[in-house]
Amino acid sequence: MDASNPTPVVALPLDADSVPAQPPVAEQRPHNVTAPHGATRQDEYYWLRDDERADPDMLAYLESENGYTDAVMAPLADSKAALYEEIVGRIKQDDSSVPYKYKDYWYYTRFEEGQEYPIHARRVGSMDAPEEIMLDVNELAEGRDFYQVGNWKVSPNQTLLAYVEDTVGRRQYTLRVKDLGGGETLSVQIPGVSTSLAWAADNTTLFYIENDEETLLTRWVKTHTLGGEAGSDPVVYEE
Known part of the structure; x- marks a missing residue:
């Protein structure tokens, strides 16, 4: 930034009576997180992670955060709507x-x-x-409130489509397979995977990466044979 021509600071037209004096502050709770290679670190905010979206403390904190945000941004509602319409209009x-x-x-x-x-x-x-x-x-x-297809791959014989879907927005995907000939989605459902996919030349074997449940990082490269049980998929490489 040019010091002789600083960027102006724009003050938000906030109503002091409608905005809480202080934003909510998350409680810190000691929790050890162990990485796949054995290192341990403290994550005092790990309690905010709730895969089931059911913990009352976590939900109450998120509601307070959302309430504070809504109060702060309320005076800008008209501007936000106008900006959205302009952005959409340019797409x-x-x-x-x-x-x-x-x-x-x-x-x-x-x-x-x-x-x-x-x-x-x-x-x-x-x-x-x-x-x-x-x-x-x-x-x-x-x-659905959220949905994303993270990646898809067609089998070598072009009859099957493997894809990964995220239905909650955490980038923890579920592997699915669709029959492109008949249009049916097969019974394959392998949760907790990344977006990396590859078919073997036999058109029945899939390579995928399973994430660590604790750290959510990619950890195991596995193979799944269509018709087999995902719980017994062999590990071909571990990070």
Whole structure:
């Protein structure tokens, strides 16, 4: 920043009577977190992690944080709405990616006007062929507060689609597999994985990375054979 021409400080038009005097402060509770390599560290705020979203202390604290934020930002509600409309107005809502060819198909991702999520599709032979929708993320996200497809991979014979989904926003994904021929989603559900995926050449074996439950970091590279039990998937590499 140029000291001779400093950036002006803009004061928010806050109503002192409507904003709490102090923001909420999270309680510190001692908790040891052990990393995969054995090192231990203190995380006094680990108690705020609640995978089930049910701990009353955690929920009460988040409600107080949200209440404070709402009170501080309330005077800017009109500006926030105007900014949102301007941002949305500058986005090409019916956009699509550049198609790329993999074996027999052209693959691409597109968006439809008024929809929030992408549609992953393909066409056999050329872009003039009929469209085959592999994943309509708008349908998968319907009725959910959060939904994200972190990654997807087509099998070498192009008949199966492996993808990972996050339904809570913690980047802890669940591995799923879809039959592209019949359109059915198979019974495969492997939770707590990362976005890394790879098919073996046999079209039935998947490589994926399972995260550590405590640290949430990637830890085990495993293989899953379709039709097998995920709990017995062998580890091929451990970080």
